[in-house]
Amino acid sequence: MQEIIKQNALSIEKSRPGRRGVRFEKPQNTPEKYIPARYLRTHTPRLPQLSELDTVRHFTNLSRQNYCLDSHFYPLGSCTMKYNPKAYDVLSVLPALAQAHPFAPQEAVQGTLEILYNLQELLKEITGMSAFTLQPAAGAQGELTGILTARAYFDAQKDKKRTEVIVPDTAHGTNPATSHMAGYSVINIKSGPDGCVDKEALKTALSDKTAVVMLTVPNTVGLFEKDICEIADMVHAAGALLYMDGANFNALIGVAKPAAFGVDLMHLNLHKTFASPHGGGGPGSGPVGASAKLAPYLPKPLVEKKNGKFFLNAKMPKSLGRMKAFYGNIAVCIRAYCFLRQYDEQTLKDVAENAVLNANYVRVLLKDAFPAFFDAPCMHECVLTLQKDKMNGVRTADIAKRLLDYGFYAPTIYFPLIVPEALMIEPTETESKEMLDLFVQAMQRIFAEASQEPSMVHEAPHNQPVERIDEVSAAREPNLRW
Amino acid sequence: MFIPHTPEDKKEMLQAIGVGSIEELFAQIPTALRYPAFNLPAALQEQALTRHMQELAAKNKSLLHFIGAGCEEHFIPAAVNALSCRGEFLTAYTPYQAEASQGTLQTIYEFQSCICELFDMEVCSASHYDGATALAEACAAALRINNKTKILYSAGLHPHYKEVLKTYLKHVPGLQLEEVPLQNGTVDLNALKEKLTPQVSCFAVAGPNFLGQLEPLEDISALVHGAGALLVSVAKPLALGVLHTPGQYGADFAVAEGQTLGNAMNFGGPGLGIFTCKKEYVRQVPGRIVGIAKDKAGKRSFVLTLQAREQHIRRERAASNICSNQALCALNAVIYLTLLGYGGLREVAELNLEKAHTLKDMLAADGHKLKFDGLFFNEFVLELNTPAKQVIKKLAKKGIAAGFDLGAVRKEWNNCLLVCVTETKTQADLEKYVQAMRGF
Numbered sequence: 001m002q003e004i005i006k007q008n009a010l011s012i013e014k015s016r017p018g019r020r021g022v023r024f025e026k027p028q029n030t031p032e033k034y035i036p037a038r039y040l041r042t043h044t045p046r047l048p049q050l051s052e053l054d055t056v057r058h059f060t061n062l063s064r065q066n067y068c069l070d071s072h073f074y075p076l077g078s079c080t081m082k083y084n085p086k087a088y089d090v091l092s093v094l095p096a097l098a099q100a101h102p103f104a105p106q107e108a109v110q111g112t113l114e115i116l117y118n119l120q121e122l123l124k125e126i127t128g129m130s131a132f133t134l135q136p137a138a139g140a141q142g143e144l145t146g147i148l149t150a151r152a153y154f155d156a157q158k159d160k161k162r163t164e165v166i167v168p169d170t171a172h173g174t175n176p177a178t179s180h181m182a183g184y185s186v187i188n189i190k191s192g193p194d195g196c197v198d199k200e201a202l203k204t205a206l207s208d209k210t211a212v213v214m215l216t217v218p219n220t221v222g223l224f225e226k227d228i229c230e231i232a233d234m235v236h237a238a239g240a241l242l243y244m245d246g247a248n249f250n251a252l253i254g255v256a257k258p259a260a261f262g263v264d265l266m267h268l269n270l271h272k273t274f275a276s277p278h279g280g281g282g283p284g285s286g287p288v289g290a291s292a293k294l295a296p297y298l299p300k301p302l303v304e305k306k307n308g309k310f311f312l313n314a315k316m317p318k319s320l321g322r323m324k325a326f327y328g329n330i331a332v333c334i335r336a337y338c339f340l341r342q343y344d345e346q347t348l349k350d351v352a353e354n355a356v357l358n359a360n361y362v363r364v365l366l367k368d369a370f371p372a373f374f375d376a377p378c379m380h381e382c383v384l385t386l387q388k389d390k391m392n393g394v395r396t397a398d399i400a401k402r403l404l405d406y407g408f409y410a411p412t413i414y415f416p417l418i419v420p421e422a423l424m425i426e427p428t429e430t431e432s433k434e435m436l437d438l439f440v441q442a443m444q445r446i447f448a449e450a451s452q453e454p455s456m457v458h459e460a461p462h463n464q465p466v467e468r469i470d471e472v473s474a475a476r477e478p479n480l481r482w
Numbered sequence: 483m484f485i486p487h488t489p490e491d492k493k494e495m496l497q498a499i500g501v502g503s504i505e506e507l508f509a510q511i512p513t514a515l516r517y518p519a520f521n522l523p524a525a526l527q528e529q530a531l532t533r534h535m536q537e538l539a540a541k542n543k544s545l546l547h548f549i550g551a552g553c554e555e556h557f558i559p560a561a562v563n564a565l566s567c568r569g570e571f572l573t574a575y576t577p578y579q580a581e582a583s584q585g586t587l588q589t590i591y592e593f594q595s596c597i598c599e600l601f602d603m604e605v606c607s608a609s610h611y612d613g614a615t616a617l618a619e620a621c622a623a624a625l626r627i628n629n630k631t632k633i634l635y636s637a638g639l640h641p642h643y644k645e646v647l648k649t650y651l652k653h654v655p656g657l658q659l660e661e662v663p664l665q666n667g668t669v670d671l672n673a674l675k676e677k678l679t680p681q682v683s684c685f686a687v688a689g690p691n692f693l694g695q696l697e698p699l700e701d702i703s704a705l706v707h708g709a710g711a712l713l714v715s716v717a718k719p720l721a722l723g724v725l726h727t728p729g730q731y732g733a734d735f736a737v738a739e740g741q742t743l744g745n746a747m748n749f750g751g752p753g754l755g756i757f758t759c760k761k762e763y764v765r766q767v768p769g770r771i772v773g774i775a776k777d778k779a780g781k782r783s784f785v786l787t788l789q790a791r792e793q794h795i796r797r798e799r800a801a802s803n804i805c806s807n808q809a810l811c812a813l814n815a816v817i818y819l820t821l822l823g824y825g826g827l828r829e830v831a832e833l834n835l836e837k838a839h840t841l842k843d844m845l846a847a848d849g850h851k852l853k854f855d856g857l858f859f860n861e862f863v864l865e866l867n868t869p870a871k872q873v874i875k876k877l878a879k880k881g882i883a884a885g886f887d888l889g890a891v892r893k894e895w896n897n898c899l900l901v902c903v904t905e906t907k908t909q910a911d912l913e914k915y916v917q918a919m920r921g922f
Contacts, residue, residue, distance in 0.1 A: 070569030102750030111541030183653025279810030326750025
């Protein structure tokens with residue numbers, strides 16, 4: 001039957017003229033009554049015409065062609081694919097919350113505002129930062145918000161000579177791209193032999209032209225910057241600010257507060273550490289925390305409380321401006337609030353501790369097949385590499401595809417750039433020992449296959465809806481729509 | 483919470499690692515920084531959390547909405563959320579491993595296709611954060627294309643979009659941003675003509691604009707292109723069920739807020755930034771795009787494509803730092819459009835048009851005055867005898883969200899109220915509104 005029912009037909013290919021899913025009441029008049037012809041649409045768009053059942057089957061069957069966290073272990077490094085509690089799916093869209101309008105009279109949205117205010121306060125408490133904005137829509141927008149906050153601060157000091165942002169070579173590509181968007185030039189510095197910032201290189205790069213140093217903590221090779229306090233002192237002595245990319249905060253939550261490191265600005269990814277689902281690529285949420293001296297420059301508005309009432313305060317004269325039309329990805333923020341309310345001062349550290357335990361367990365069990373690039377205890381993720389002489393030409397991309405056959409999503413691969421043939425594995429705290437054991441077994445089997453039957457790995461995947469895709473074929477003559 | 487390890491598991495795992503305690507694994511963090519005090523409220527189990535959230539939600543008041551201003555209440559068929567809430571969509575990540583992500587990839591391809599059809603544009607990205615950031619990114623793309631030094635924007639843009647535009651572009655060296663004023667609620671064409679100097683990179687204009695008024699976009703397009711500049715338009719997706727399309731009037735970039743396509747208001751977020759352009763500009767599109775590829779056996783498949791534009795490859799030379807899309811919101815939109823088809827979409831658009839005009843007529847018959855006399859889709863501006871702020875307060879007490887106070891945008895519009903009517907309103911709702919507005 002599989003040949004008869006074409007599973008991956010497009011909706012438009014299933015379309016039949018006159019078929020319809022949803023109907024509305026019939027309008028009384030045609031648009032011409034209200035609008036002259038030159039303002040009207042002239043031709044019919046080719047949208048699919050399907051019944052409701054056709055539509056339901058179409059999207060249900062498409063969904064079954066996805067690996068997802070609910071069905072598969074998803075050890076995608078740097079993405080923190082932890083369990084997304086079902087309660088939050090329900091509680092974040094309670095009708096009174098989902099139906100709140102951003103311009104509704106503030107007395108009608110006190111519940112939403114109270115949640116947002118509480119979340120701002122909780123994020124301040126767990127990071128030690130003085131203020132938090134929930135406005136940024138994603139981690140990358142959080143970075144931009146942070147760097148623009150720094151820029152607004154320096155502009156207010158009339159400090160025009162600071163034109164550079166220093167970024168280590170292990171950083172996510174977003175860090176240099178963000179700095180460029182904020183009008184800064186980017187100075188890349190090399191990491192030391194231990195995978196951490198090379199302080200000498202930093203010292204050389206720092207000058208009175210440095211505006212910001214962007215550090216990911218723990219860094220992208222899964223290590224804590226052990227000299228973070230000293231680095232902060234160096235940055236501050238140069239008159240610059242320290243920005244912390246908090247994408248990897250799952251290693252620190254409940255264990256350490258970034259403000260104590262000397263961090264001036266940071267962002268968090270609510271869709272990572274705070275358990276909100278990734279939705280196939282978004283929406284995320286990237287709140288930004290600031291120290292007291294930088295707080296006035298954050299984007300407007302912020303949720304504030306006065307006489308027991310909550311309100312959006314847009315009267316922030318020093319603010320850098322607005323980052324998006326409305327205040328934050330609220331549905332994501334509400335999930336993060338739910339997550340934080342399920343922990344207290346005793347249990348919050350369990351998140352980071354078990355995340356770190358799981359990552360180290362995988363690292364140690366895979367040591368002989370896939371050694372860690374930096375042989376040291378890791379934080380929430382481990383970055384492994386290949387032993388080229390034992391792999392028979394099998395590359396990291398092949399291993400990623402072969403893992404799909406064994407029922408695991410692949411780790412992040414070829415990142416960070418300084419690690420050859422990198423496999424970045426982040427199990428998160430919500431995976432059980434049994435699942436990790438199975439994953440390790442699969443990796444070991446792939447290691448054995450590399451020497452015994454490398455074609456099995458080279459040609460993987462074998463049991464997915466499609467075989468290995470030639471990605472270059474898509475860019476050659478782009479087909480981006482029907 | 484949600485951590486499965488038993489004490490035995492932990493013991494075995496620590497043994498395998500070769501450390502005596504979990505804390506040893508944190509030795510990289512200086513002792514002085516480890517385990518500070520946290521002042522947190524008591525932890526809530528699911529049942530207590532549910533009660534807590536219900537109590538907070540109950541502090542919101544349910545209103546009969548007549549506010550738009552960039553975020554609108556529309557009917558969402560049940561199938562939309564039933565499908566998009568499937569864990570297979572909800573809990574997947576960005577489709578990096580395309581072979582195991584064909585579901586998400588195909589839905590994005592279908593989203594891009596439906597939006598291209600609706601907008602009459604050649605290329606659509608996988609989506610942006612919201613309409614405002616999509617506008618800013620489109621203007622930045624225009625600058626990269628023609629390397630000019632000035633951006634003109636209409637005074638009729640959403641005030642928050644203007645602010646985002648300034649935030650995003652204020653550090654571009656040598657760039658000037660200049661506003662083109664309105665005349666009776668639409669772009670002052672003479673002023674536009676004067677300001678269209680050779681330095682102008684693009685003109686950003688919304689149609690319908692923030693005041694609900696339709697703009698003569700064909701005329702604007704001719705002026706802009708005649709001056710060698712690019713046209714960046716902000717469209718209203720549902721309105722395109724009946725109104726002239728960006729492709730029709732020749733926009734080079736057309737962006738929009740797509741929340742109205744199957745997404746709840748959620749206090750304004752997440753939004754759905756729609757980003758479309760002409761084919762020749764595809765390599766300037768920031769963010770993700772899905773395209774068709776072939777697998778080893780020659781079978782049609784879907785992948786993220788043209789990635790050489792993106793930050794993970796180009797780093798500081800990338801078009802933008804964006805590395806996510808609003809996939810779930812785009813999914814809601816494509817399910818919504820698939821369920822409705824053009825027939826349904828046209829019905830919704832016609833109902834918005836008709837009900838907004840019906841309410842306008844009812845209010846006029848009751849003695850209210852319209853601020854502008856131009857064409858509109860589903861939003862119009864009332865000029866009252868009372869400050870709009872007060873009217874909004876009074877109607878909120880009666881359970882009605884009266885509209886948006888334009889006094890917040892411009893002082894002399896203190897008495898002006900921007901009213902939005904969608905297909906969700908019944909005749910009885912309209913009558914209730916007219917009744918409540920009597921005397922203002």
